[in-house]
Amino acid sequence: AQSVTQLGSHVSVSEGALVLLRCNYSSSVPPYLFWYVQYPNQGLQLLLKYTSAATLVKGINGFEAEFKKSETSFHLTKPSAHMSDAAEYFCAVSDAGNNRKLIWGLGTSLAVNP
Amino acid sequence: DGGITQSPKYLFRKEGQNVTLSCEQNLNHDAMYWYRQDPGQGLRLIYYSQIVNDFQKGDIAEGYSVSREKKESFPLTVTSAQKNPTAFYLCASKVQTNTEAFFGQGTRLTVV
Numbered sequence: 001a002q003s004v005t006q007l008g009s010h011v012s013v014s015e016g017a018l019v020l021l022r023c024n025y026s027s028s029v030p031p032y033l034f035w036y037v038q039y040p041n042q043g044l045q046l047l048l049k050y051t052s053a054a055t056l057v058k059g060i061n062g063f064e065a066e067f068k069k070s071e072t073s074f075h076l077t078k079p080s081a082h083m084s085d086a087a088e089y090f091c092a093v094s095d096a097g098n099n100r101k102l103i104w105g106l107g108t109s110l111a112v113n114p
Numbered sequence: 115d116g117g118i119t120q121s122p123k124y125l126f127r128k129e130g131q132n133v134t135l136s137c138e139q140n141l142n143h144d145a146m147y148w149y150r151q152d153p154g155q156g157l158r159l160i161y162y163s164q165i166v167n168d169f170q171k172g173d174i175a176e177g178y179s180v181s182r183e184k185k186e187s188f189p190l191t192v193t194s195a196q197k198n199p200t201a202f203y204l205c206a207s208k209v210q211t212n213t214e215a216f217f218g219q220g221t222r223l224t225v226v
Contacts, residue, residue: 009154034214041203041215042159045116091154101147102215106156 004091005107014113019063021108022087023043023091032094033074034102035065039087047089050074062087070105086112116141120205120218126226127192127199127226135190135221139204144208147215150174153203160203163188192223200225 007022025031032051036044048059055067065076074091089108095101118139127133139146148160161173163182177196180186188207192199202222206215 026195036217041202041220042223043219044206044215046214071190101159101162102159106154107151 001003002031002103003012003091003092004103004105005109006091006108007090008108009043010109010111012111012113013081015083017083019076019081019092019110021076021089021110023071023074023076025074025091025093029091031064033065033067034092035059035074036061036090036092037061037078037087037092038107044090047076049085081110081112083114086110117204118207118216118218120203120221123219123221124163125221127134127223128226130194132191132193133223135192135203135205135223137190137218138186139188139205139216139218140186140205141207141209141216142185143216144185144210146182147206147208148172148178148180148190149204149206151204152218158206160190171183199223 003026005024011053034049035047038044047063048055048057050067059065064079065074067074091105092102095103122134139186145164146160158174160178161172161180163169166185169180169182177193179191202220204220205218208215
């Protein structure tokens, strides 16, 4: 069965520091992978997606993620954190058995300290 | 503008009452989903529908019901059988296989 693991339920960084949010997946087929952001009491917004084109994917708000098949990882990074990046981040993979469903990680809460 | 509209944003329910959460989309998406979100538990799938007049149970369907009479609408009823309904509920839709899901702004349901 497919699964998504987000390492670290809470991550704290200083403003201007590198942001690294980790996501590992398991999939029996080439995966389609997604990162979403959620601000308090709001819905989820797509940050970026990997669909087997380029392994380095650039998204909105300066975020990017690199697909590494050998490591089954899709970590999210941003070179310099901004206070407005404080939010919950979710990694997801398409369900190979039912391709209209997404399998979700439990999320990582990012805090940005001044 | 195209999107997904959930209403109401906040909903209060007395114990023993059924309540219905609305989800409407004008994106012409075939697939629609309901998720429940609790702190630290990520998104848990309640029900999903891939086509009009058809829907399937997700991982936590007990105490919930849905209908899909129109492509644009996928209302969720939280019944009195749901023992712990206080949560944040999210509706989403997708156009096809391996594409991203689009989300509404959520409904926060509180049992009083």
